Amino acid sequence: MYVAVKGGERAIENAHRLLAHERRGDRDVAEVTLAQISEQLALGVDRVMTEGSLYDRELAALAIKQARGDMIEAIFLVRAFRATLPRFGATEPVNTGEMQVRRRISSTFKDVPGGQILGPTFDYTHRLLDPQLAEGFVPEQPATAEASQAATPRVTDILGRDGLIESSPQAEADAPVGDLTREPLSFPADRDLRLQNLARGDEGFLLALGYSTQRGYGRNHPFAGEIRFGEVEVELFAEDVGFAVPLGSIELTECQMVNQFKGSTTEAPCFTRGYGLAFGQSERKTMSMALVDRALRARELGEEAAAPAQDEEFVMSHSDNVQSTGFVEHLKLPHYVDFQSELGLLRKLRQEFAEANPAVELQEAAE
Amino acid sequence: MSSIGSDSKQAQRKAAMTVLAHAAAADIAGRLAAIAMPSHENLREPENGLVMVRGRIGGDGAPFNLGEATVSRAAVRLATGEVGFGYTLGRDAEKARMIALCDAMVQSAALSGEVEAKVIAPLRAAMNAERARKAAETAATRVDFYTMVRGEG
Numbered sequence: 001m002y003v004a005v006k007g008g009e010r011a012i013e014n015a016h017r018l019l020a021h022e023r024r025g026d027r028d029v030a031e032v033t034l035a036q037i038s039e040q041l042a043l044g045v046d047r048v049m050t051e052g053s054l055y056d057r058e059l060a061a062l063a064i065k066q067a068r069g070d071m072i073e074a075i076f077l078v079r080a081f082r083a084t085l086p087r088f089g090a091t092e093p094v095n096t097g098e099m100q101v102r103r104r105i106s107s108t109f110k111d112v113p114g115g116q117i118l119g120p121t122f123d124y125t126h127r128l129l130d131p132q133l134a135e136g137f138v139p140e141q142p143a144t145a146e147a148s149q150a151a152t153p154r155v156t157d158i159l160g161r162d163g164l165i166e167s168s169p170q171a172e173a174d175a176p177v178g179d180l181t182r183e184p185l186s187f188p189a190d191r192d193l194r195l196q197n198l199a200r201g202d203e204g205f206l207l208a209l210g211y212s213t214q215r216g217y218g219r220n221h222p223f224a225g226e227i228r229f230g231e232v233e234v235e236l237f238a239e240d241v242g243f244a245v246p247l248g249s250i251e252l253t254e255c256q257m258v259n260q261f262k263g264s265t266t267e268a269p270c271f272t273r274g275y276g277l278a279f280g281q282s283e284r285k286t287m288s289m290a291l292v293d294r295a296l297r298a299r300e301l302g303e304e305a306a307a308p309a310q311d312e313e314f315v316m317s318h319s320d321n322v323q324s325t326g327f328v329e330h331l332k333l334p335h336y337v338d339f340q341s342e343l344g345l346l347r348k349l350r351q352e353f354a355e356a357n358p359a360v361e362l363q364e365a366a367e
Numbered sequence: 368m369s370s371i372g373s374d375s376k377q378a379q380r381k382a383a384m385t386v387l388a389h390a391a392a393a394d395i396a397g398r399l400a401a402i403a404m405p406s407h408e409n410l411r412e413p414e415n416g417l418v419m420v421r422g423r424i425g426g427d428g429a430p431f432n433l434g435e436a437t438v439s440r441a442a443v444r445l446a447t448g449e450v451g452f453g454y455t456l457g458r459d460a461e462k463a464r465m466i467a468l469c470d471a472m473v474q475s476a477a478l479s480g481e482v483e484a485k486v487i488a489p490l491r492a493a494m495n496a497e498r499a500r501k502a503a504e505t506a507a508t509r510v511d512f513y514t515m516v517r518g519e520g
Binding site: 049053054055056058059082085087088089090093094097101102103115116117142143144145147148156168171175177178180181191192193195199200233234236238240241243244245247248249250256273275277278279 | 385419426429430431436454455502507508
């Protein structure tokens with residue numbers, strides 16, 4: 001039980017004042033701007049938007065600045081902000097097939113229709129620190145080439161045409177879409193809720209779980225069928241306007257994982273799938289999400305579900321870093337009353353033990 | 368109004384909204400400054416809110432909730448009666464108001480030609496140029512394993 005304490009107002013106020021001072025750092029060093037964070041620490045902004053579950057680059061940049069670069073604190077700030085605004089509705093589902101692609105790779109087909117497009121990537125860099133970047137580095141203008149007009153169909157659509165991969169589950173047109181920001185989690189959870197949970201889940205947690213499936217804890221034999229990053233258009237059906245209104249575009253990363261096949265006496269064998277989708281350029285996140293999405297389908301696919309990544313209650317209850325940090329970090333708050341009662345009980349037990357065992361000499365506990 | 372006429376007007380409004388939502392607020396304001404502002408009032412005060420962005424399972428399956436996005440909206444009415452709506456991602460309520468104003472003008476027989484020529488068309492050209500620039504940069508990173516093999520055969 002947590003019992004409230006009073007007092008300490010002056011100290012708390014001064015601690016926050018000191019925090020503001022430390023956040024600013026050496027005042028002879030230029031203050032970082034939100035535009036600098038958004039432009040030059042773009043992947044950090046993408047992560048805060050994804051796990052903060054709010055697409056707004058400027059707010060995510062502000063959160064990173066306020067949190068002194070502590071990503072989970074920044075995500076917490078963004079989550080708290082979203083509770084201050086009314087929700088106008090839900091968008092039409094985005095069409096990632098019509099993405100203006102900035103990057104699109106497949107590890108399964110080298111000559112995928114539409115081509116392999118590396119885009120801006122850390123892949124194939126040597127991971128050597130670059131001293132040139134320390135200050136005043138002006139990069140070359142990007143190379144250009146004639147853009148292809150060819151469509152870039154999803155790799156899973158191509159496999160699907162031959163029936164080599166399972167098709168995506170469909171829903172009735174007006175079927176409700178689960179929303180864990182509106183209703184508390186209950187189990188078993190449907191795949192729409194699982195994907196929402198994973199989309200806002202902690203990247204590190206999902207990375208570790210995805211990795212665990214590769215190491216044999218719920219192995220599902222994955223290939224990165226396709227990873228794509230780019231801009232997609234967003235539309236909202238607005239009652240007052242009477243049609244789906246374009247809102248502009250957002251950047252998304254999508255990962256289609258192609259996994260071990262299944263079949264039965266009544267169904268021809270085909271590859272199975274895991275899916276990842278996140279705001280911004282979030283490749284590690286979407287790959288991890290797709291691995292875990294597939295692992296969580298164990299029950300549905302008739303697989304033995306013995307590994308942590310296959311346990312939906314375990315995964316979904318611990319994926320949210322705002323919830324996790326809230327409960328872990330609350331241990332820092334004063335628990336004096338709690339602790340005093342534990343201490344009293346412990347003393348009583350030790351006394352009873354001493355009376356029952358007069359031969360054993362008890363050391364005086366340090367207090 | 369025939370249904371065909373209203374469909375094409377709706378398509379025109381939607382195309383204009385797409386361009387305006389993609390444009391920076393300062394660029395819309397700059398273009399709007401070039402035309403005589405018709406008399407109008409705010410039907411709905413510009414406001415900020417959220418939309419839940421939805422994806423589809425597997426990219427093409429049943430919808431799921433991905434996460435929210437900030438959005439602004441407004442509605443204006445011209446003195447001549449046309450009601451325009453403005454919706455855009457982000458928290459720039461003034462941008463939403465300007466989009467609503469443009470939408471109302473697009474619906475006005477007297478004003479649609481001018482707003483199309485002086486506001487929408489130049490902003491569309493800028494949007495397309497930006498898309499073409501990104502597409503050309505992206506195209507230079509295309510990996511063409513195919514050509515490498517074919518070159519030796």
